[in-house]
């Protein structure tokens with residue numbers, strides 16, 4: 096296993112890239128710690144596959160270096176990098192049995208047969224396939240075949256990293272949770288460095304210790320699920336993480352106060368001068384309906400989403416979502432919206448700014 100370091104890495108598919116817009120992956124420096132479980136999250140086209148392909152060696156970056164431990168592998172082919180990969184669609188040999196498929200990467204490297212047998216048993220147990228090890232893969236469902244692909248991705252103990260590219264795409268929705276849980280268990284048991292690409296925030300947040308959020312070719316934040324929720328570093332993270340995402344208001348910031356639509360909103364901490372477009376961001380979970388104070392609020396509709404309800408409304412011309420906790424009644428006379436001051440984040444040109452005194 097190895098720590099993976101990306102040094103001043105960037106990639107353009109164009110031969111003579113000049114502007115920022117020409118880069119599918121904008122310059123980044125980043126370290127993936129040995130043994131970490133990472134998710135690479137972002138919407139379609141933000142550069143996730145480009146980054147993953149550079150790490151796996153399928154794509155040579157136009158700028159910068161990739162290190163595995165101390166070794167510069169920028170020019171090294173995939174086979175030399177000693178990584179396992181699991182793709183969107185199952186890659187399974189139909190003519191082989193389930194057990195032979197799982198054993199394939201080990202046999203290929205001439206490992207000891209007794210070791211292979213033990214390791215295949217161990218993996219089969221973890222993916223729930225012990226009973227069908229002798230069955231041919233032909234005729235198995237797409238779910239089952241993808242489970243084999245996942246198992247085969249995990250079978251080698253000596254890989255530098257395991258890369259997953261949207262591995263649950265073909266999996267039935269009710270199976271996704273089970274497989275994610277299994278992957279998490281496999282990570283705990285074997286401690287491999289794992290990088291898991293997805294555009295699904297639930298998959299990212301349940302799988303990873305650290306989530307790397309990409310937007311428009313840039314890594315905009317790398318953090319724990321809690322950090323992404325509490326302190327989104329970029330407005331995109333605020334929108335993208337959470338259901339529904341964060342509410343944003345244009346604001347004027349003065350010390351420990353914001354002014355939104357002419358109304359004073361107390362902040363949880365003091366801020367220095369803000370340059371650029373200033374906004375405050377507040378999650379729907381931290382907004383409260385009231386009869387007085389705060390901003391004028393008009394309810395448009397109420398959605399029941401199981402355990403809680405979401406109130407969709409407006410403050411002036413800004414659409415706002417409010418999450419109403421389970422069991423709480425809606426006050427029909429509430430026409431104002433209050434925010435929990437300590438839960439408000441302040442943004443300048445989409446980037447979060449730290450309040451005074453924050454480390």
Ligand SMILES: Nc1ncnc2c1ncn2[C@@H]1O[C@H](COP(=O)(O)OP(=O)(O)OP(=O)(O)O)[C@@H](O)[C@H]1O
Pocket residue numbers: 108119137138139140141142143144145146294
């Ligand atoms: N081979 C290529 N040649 C030229 N442009 C490419 C190539 N592959 C990707 N791109 C462009 O690079 C950008 C990033 O694409 P990439 O596939 O890395 O995004 P992604 O986040 O993985 O998207 P998806 O989730 O849809 O796979 C996109 O604008 C895409 O059109």
